[in-house]
Amino acid sequence: MRIDDHPVLGPLEERKQITIIVDGEPLKVFEGEMIAAALIANGKQYLRKTVKSHSPRGIYCGIGRCTDCVMTVDGVPNVRTCITEVQDGMVIETQLGYGTWKQEKHQ
Amino acid sequence: MIEREIVVIGAGPAGLSAALEAARSGASVLIIDENHRPGGQLFKQIHKFFGSHEHRAGVRGIDIGTQLIEDASHLDIEVWLDSEVCGIFHEREVWVVRSRELSVTVKAKSIIIATGAVENAVNFTGWTLPGVMGAGAAQTMINIHRVLPGKKVLMIGSGNVGVIVSYQLLQAGADVKAVVEAAGRLGGYGVHTAKVRRAGVPFYTRTTVLEARGNDHVSEAVIVSLDDAWKPIPGTEKVLDVDTICIAAGLTPLVELAFAAGCRKVYSPVLGGMVPWHDASMRTNVPSLYIAGDVSGVEEASTAMEEGRLAGLSAAYSLRYIEKDEYDSRFNDALRRIDSLRSGMFGEKRRIAKHAIINHI
Amino acid sequence: MKEIQQELKVCGAPSLDELHASPCYQLPPQDRRALAAVIECVEGIPCNPCETSCPQNAITVGEEITALPVVNLEACTGCGICVAACPGLAIYLKKYLFKDDRAYIAFPFEYLPLPKEGETVTMVNRLGESVCEGTVLRVVKIKKMDRTAVIHCSYPNRFYEEVVSIRRLSL
Ligand SMILES: Cc1cc2nc3c(=O)[nH]c(=O)nc-3n(C[C@H](O)[C@H](O)[C@H](O)COP(=O)(O)OP(=O)(O)OC[C@H]3O[C@@H](n4cnc5c(N)ncnc54)[C@H](O)[C@@H]3O)c2cc1C
Ligand code: FES
Numbered sequence: 001m002r003i004d005d006h007p008v009l010g011p012l013e014e015r016k017q018i019t020i021i022v023d024g025e026p027l028k029v030f031e032g033e034m035i036a037a038a039l040i041a042n043g044k045q046y047l048r049k050t051v052k053s054h055s056p057r058g059i060y061c062g063i064g065r066c067t068d069c070v071m072t073v074d075g076v077p078n079v080r081t082c083i084t085e086v087q088d089g090m091v092i093e094t095q096l097g098y099g100t101w102k103q104e105k106h107q
Numbered sequence: 108m109i110e111r112e113i114v115v116i117g118a119g120p121a122g123l124s125a126a127l128e129a130a131r132s133g134a135s136v137l138i139i140d141e142n143h144r145p146g147g148q149l150f151k152q153i154h155k156f157f158g159s160h161e162h163r164a165g166v167r168g169i170d171i172g173t174q175l176i177e178d179a180s181h182l183d184i185e186v187w188l189d190s191e192v193c194g195i196f197h198e199r200e201v202w203v204v205r206s207r208e209l210s211v212t213v214k215a216k217s218i219i220i221a222t223g224a225v226e227n228a229v230n231f232t233g234w235t236l237p238g239v240m241g242a243g244a245a246q247t248m249i250n251i252h253r254v255l256p257g258k259k260v261l262m263i264g265s266g267n268v269g270v271i272v273s274y275q276l277l278q279a280g281a282d283v284k285a286v287v288e289a290a291g292r293l294g295g296y297g298v299h300t301a302k303v304r305r306a307g308v309p310f311y312t313r314t315t316v317l318e319a320r321g322n323d324h325v326s327e328a329v330i331v332s333l334d335d336a337w338k339p340i341p342g343t344e345k346v347l348d349v350d351t352i353c354i355a356a357g358l359t360p361l362v363e364l365a366f367a368a369g370c371r372k373v374y375s376p377v378l379g380g381m382v383p384w385h386d387a388s389m390r391t392n393v394p395s396l397y398i399a400g401d402v403s404g405v406e407e408a409s410t411a412m413e414e415g416r417l418a419g420l421s422a423a424y425s426l427r428y429i430e431k432d433e434y435d436s437r438f439n440d441a442l443r444r445i446d447s448l449r450s451g452m453f454g455e456k457r458r459i460a461k462h463a464i465i466n467h468i
Numbered sequence: 469m470k471e472i473q474q475e476l477k478v479c480g481a482p483s484l485d486e487l488h489a490s491p492c493y494q495l496p497p498q499d500r501r502a503l504a505a506v507i508e509c510v511e512g513i514p515c516n517p518c519e520t521s522c523p524q525n526a527i528t529v530g531e532e533i534t535a536l537p538v539v540n541l542e543a544c545t546g547c548g549i550c551v552a553a554c555p556g557l558a559i560y561l562k563k564y565l566f567k568d569d570r571a572y573i574a575f576p577f578e579y580l581p582l583p584k585e586g587e588t589v590t591m592v593n594r595l596g597e598s599v600c601e602g603t604v605l606r607v608v609k610i611k612k613m614d615r616t617a618v619i620h621c622s623y624p625n626r627f628y629e630e631v632v633s634i635r636r637l638s639l
């Protein structure tokens with residue numbers, strides 16, 4: 001959920017909408033925001049599954065320190081989504097385990 | 108290898124203040140931060156600060172941050188963002204990774220480490236579930252990214268970060284169901300707990316979280332009372348309907364760079380654990396290395412700024428940018444300001460702990 | 469240094485006994501005509517914007533900024549500048565005699581939505597419990613107060629001391 005208005009920070013400023021692809025589905029998000037923030041704003045809290053137990057993980061530190069929020073972004077696994085900005089057309093996938101490089105998968 | 112006079116690592120309140128003070132003294136300064144924006148934790152601090160006029164009391168953290176950056180833009184300060192310092196070699200060489208393709212080594216005359224701190228974790232059954240996060244993470248989400256991580260929150264820990272973030276979650280439109288504290292006393296300033304309490308949020312002392320439940324996401328939390336030996340008392344479990352659990356269990360100084368560079372370790376539980384030894388001028392045992400802010404012991408943004416000033420001033424003085432008289436007078440002013448922040452029933456403990464570090468042989 | 473405040477450190481808010489024992493807390497006497505500042509800052513934190521913001525010099529902290537603030541009721545005009553200046557949101561204005569059997573309070577408020585003038589609101593005590601209904605008289609949000617609104621309400625004066633704020637409207 002986005003915080004549209006705030007007693008101290010004021011109303012959310014106008015931002016340009018762009019589209020990212022999340023697990024194959026297009027999603028409208030705002031330019032300049034972090035991937036994890038955009039996903040959480042749209043109700044997606046669970047960003048990856050662990051290697052062995054396949055248990056779900058979401059953000060933990062929110063500042064790029066813990067790596068709990070990693071996803072596969074444009075074919076590159078283990079990208080910390082809490083500190084990576086969305087780009088128009090970016091392809092984002094919920095990551096299983098260590099993930100795989102997209103290039104290898106397609107070869 | 109490129110050369111610079113003073114390199115500051117970390118552009119939080121401590122690093123920015125250090126850079127400003129050094130540049131005002133005439134030194135040329137390079138400040139490096141791994142983030143896309145300078146400011147460190149300051150831009151999540153939307154509350155008005157304590158202190159007196161000279162500490163910029165009554166001004167919100169975000170506005171102090173904006174002012175620091177504005178001031179820096181008028182001085183001889185070079186800023187590298189999105190750049191991570193990955194090592195300090197031979198006491199003077201700073202290795203910086205600037206992008207996936209580029210790393211640079213900068214040779215400095217003096218280095219000021221102001222890397223801040225990280226939040227401590229607490230583990231309990233279910234703590235890895237999405238929806239369990241650091242209080243600072245929630246603060247970052249609401250105040251920087253303007254996204255609510257959840258509507259119904261349980262806060263673990265009643266120190267200042269726990270109560271400030273609880274208040275800010277309420278301001279952002281969330282409902283804080285409870286603040287639990289394992290100790291018998293609440294940790295944060297009474298004025299902070301009082302404003303959270305009158306907003307209807309209950310505090311539970313001698314209580315901890317036992318379990319986070321849910322499938323792909325937190326859907327409830329179990330809290331439990333603790334006995335005098337800090338053991339859960341069976342039968343006192345309570346289930347709370349929450350979708351988010353925030354952990355505010357203190358901070359640990361981000362000391363890896365300093366220790367790898369040869370700084371001596373001193374243990375200070377009050378200030379967050381192992382910290383680099385330093386003297387009153389913020390200089391470490393490695394003569395070219397200074398530290399400031401949370402990395403030298405976790406306190407608050409206002410003390411971080413004063414320590415930054417001390418470090419920046421001392422580094423500039425060691426490079427002979429200012430005369431002794433001027434140094435002494437500016438240094439003593441900063442010391443006086445910092446001492447007044449480290450007073451009263453909260454500050455006193457930190458002042459004693461700081462002195463113990465400085466006097467540690 | 470004063471004894472540790474127990475209720476404050478367990479419930480989060482000071483009890484009336486703790487407040488009465490603190491030199492900073494002075495409830496304006498019931499026969500006073502003008503509003504006066506009431507401060508609930510009992511711990512000696514290093515902070516003094518209440519003192520420096522007051523145009524009447526009616527609040528004293530002193531050289532040692534951890535000293536507790538004390539209001540000089542003679543000098544206080546009830547202007548309310550300190551209410552928004554206090555970083556701890558620990559000051560409000562009160563008077564017992566507003567109209568008939570109603571008391572008056574003006575307190576800091578940093579939540580949305582803001583109440584509207586004339587609206588009936590729920591007044592709360594220090595524990596956030598509902599005490600009675602009140603009426604919003606004024607909502608002041610000016611640049612000088614830096615995004616802290618000050619809400620003025622009237623409420624039954626038998627709850628004079630108990631009431632400190634209103635219930636958030638988003639609830
Ligand atoms: C998440 C969080 C929330 C907090 N909230 C509050 C609060 O609400 N109120 C309060 O009083 N105190 C709060 N604190 C406590 C904190 O002590 C201070 O507010 C203050 O920000 C400390 O300043 P600093 O400059 O030392 O560190 P920081 O503000 O943390 O700045 C350090 C900077 O250095 C950067 N950095 C670290 N390592 C490297 C590297 N290797 N290379 C490049 N850059 C690097 C970091 O990314 C960061 O930008 C919070 C702390 C944290 C961690
Ligand atoms: S949430 Fe910790 S790195 Fe992203």
